[in-house]
Amino acid sequence: MDRLSVGAGEIRILGWCSTMNSGANVTFSNLRALVILIVVAFHSALPYLASQPPHPFAFDAPPYRWIAFPIVDRERWFGLDLFCAWQDVSLMSLMFLLAGLFTPHGLIRKGGAAYLAERWWRIGLPFVLAVALLSPVAYYASYLTTATDPSPAAFWQHWRALPMWPSGPQWFLWQLLLLSGLAAALHEIVPSWPRAASLIIAKCGDRPLLFFAGLTSLSALAYVPLAMIFTPWEWTFFGPLSFQLSRPLHYLLYFSAGLAIGGYGCNRSIFRTDGPLARRWPAWVAAAFACFAVWGGLTSLTMPDWNASPPAYRLAAAFAFPFACATGVIAFVASSLALLRRRSALADSLSTNAYGIYLTHYPLVLWLQYALLGTSLNAVAKATFVLIVALVLSWAASGYLTVSARLLVHRHPRFSDKGAISDQPR
Numbered sequence: 001m002d003r004l005s006v007g008a009g010e011i012r013i014l015g016w017c018s019t020m021n022s023g024a025n026v027t028f029s030n031l032r033a034l035v036i037l038i039v040v041a042f043h044s045a046l047p048y049l050a051s052q053p054p055h056p057f058a059f060d061a062p063p064y065r066w067i068a069f070p071i072v073d074r075e076r077w078f079g080l081d082l083f084c085a086w087q088d089v090s091l092m093s094l095m096f097l098l099a100g101l102f103t104p105h106g107l108i109r110k111g112g113a114a115y116l117a118e119r120w121w122r123i124g125l126p127f128v129l130a131v132a133l134l135s136p137v138a139y140y141a142s143y144l145t146t147a148t149d150p151s152p153a154a155f156w157q158h159w160r161a162l163p164m165w166p167s168g169p170q171w172f173l174w175q176l177l178l179l180s181g182l183a184a185a186l187h188e189i190v191p192s193w194p195r196a197a198s199l200i201i202a203k204c205g206d207r208p209l210l211f212f213a214g215l216t217s218l219s220a221l222a223y224v225p226l227a228m229i230f231t232p233w234e235w236t237f238f239g240p241l242s243f244q245l246s247r248p249l250h251y252l253l254y255f256s257a258g259l260a261i262g263g264y265g266c267n268r269s270i271f272r273t274d275g276p277l278a279r280r281w282p283a284w285v286a287a288a289f290a291c292f293a294v295w296g297g298l299t300s301l302t303m304p305d306w307n308a309s310p311p312a313y314r315l316a317a318a319f320a321f322p323f324a325c326a327t328g329v330i331a332f333v334a335s336s337l338a339l340l341r342r343r344s345a346l347a348d349s350l351s352t353n354a355y356g357i358y359l360t361h362y363p364l365v366l367w368l369q370y371a372l373l374g375t376s377l378n379a380v381a382k383a384t385f386v387l388i389v390a391l392v393l394s395w396a397a398s399g400y401l402t403v404s405a406r407l408l409v410h411r412h413p414r415f416s417d418k419g420a421i422s423d424q425p426r
Contacts, residue, residue, distance in 0.1 A: 030340035033350040042087045043365045044386040045080040047073040048379035056145040067166045070142035071369040077379040090328025093254045100258025103183050112184035119180040127173035131240045138363035141370040164237035168362050171242045179255045197260035208277045219322035222249035227318040231306045278337035288331035295324035356398025364390040
């Protein structure tokens with residue numbers, strides 16, 4: 001299952017298209033708040049999936065499945081499996097699309113080189129710090145569930161002996177930085193690309209089905225061959241850099257789709273608040289549920305061993321994924337355009353602190369889950385408790401980091417030009 005991180009663009013919208021109207025600003029700010037809430041909820045629910053084995057995964061044994069499922073609890077509920085599968089199918093693709101959507105504004109305002117430098121300060125450096133400092137702290141909790149020697153020194157020895165440096169949810173950041181670099185290169189090498197993209201996006205302005213058909217078709221080309229070769233679930237690691245072998249081209253496609261829409265102008269595209277996509281949001285939600293059910297049913301035929309299942313089942317499940325993903329992403333956006341139009345202080349605060357919450361919530365989630373292992377609470381109660389406490393604590397940590405960062409900018413104004421501090425839309 002995809003390890004969500006909803007991340008900087010998943011979580012933190014990277015810029016704001018200057019042509020967007022105020023209603024769209026509020027909508028996407030609220031969507032950012034919703035996304036980070038779902039991300040924390042996703043990670044909070046993972047120990048309680050009915051599909052997990054009865055015992056935690058051994059820390060030193062390949063394929064190191066504890067990286068995706070660090071804590072395994074005896075309390076289970078199948079409804080949490082459905083929730084996590086739903087988010088695995090669509091949420092990460094939505095985050096890549098949102099990241100691409102707001103990239104053109106930054107590129108036009110700053111230029112390719114300056115924009116990429118800002119991405120390093122806002123994405124690259126936090127990735128390095130989070131992976132170096134927070135990942136070991138988080139996964140120490142996972143180590144303790146199977147450790148014979150629970151001492152920090154023993155953990156560090158086992159950690160250093162791993163063939164990779166697990167990054168947890170932060171994997172999204174390095175991929176986003178790479179895609180930002182590709183976008184900056186495109187901006188410098190082919191400055192006329194927005195006009196070319198506009199010819200395609202303009203045709204979809206009042207025809208969401210055409211956008212869906214194009215997105216699904218290209219996603220099938222990007223995803224199905226890799227899923228058939230590597231399975232839909234396999235990950236690979238290069239030190240702290242990890243990615244899901246079936247999805248790099250798929251995520252590139254969604255980032256590119258967002259890039260094209262953002263370059264054309266959000267208030268003129270299918271993502272405008274008064275467009276047919278927003279008006280027909282119930283139909284897209286229904287389609288998303290239907291496609292997800294089909295994908296889930298076909299995927300279940302390939303379990304527990306993808307490679308041992310009949311090729312026809314594997315091919316059908318692989319082709320079902322682009323449909324489930326596209327309808328899920330479009331349903332998220334459509335319902336947000338229709339329903340998330342009102343501003344509230346709570347949503348604004350959550351949206352503003354979304355990136356900080358993303359960076360800091362994972363160690364809190366894992367240690368809370370570890371602390372609840374011996375309690376008698378049921379699965380839903382445990383997941384809810386972890387969600388609420390981890391969200392509140394990471395929210396507070398984000399506020400503290402924001403205040404500290406502003407003090408740094410005040411004392412060293414040169415940092416403010418590099419976009420290293422503020423996560424506020426601008």
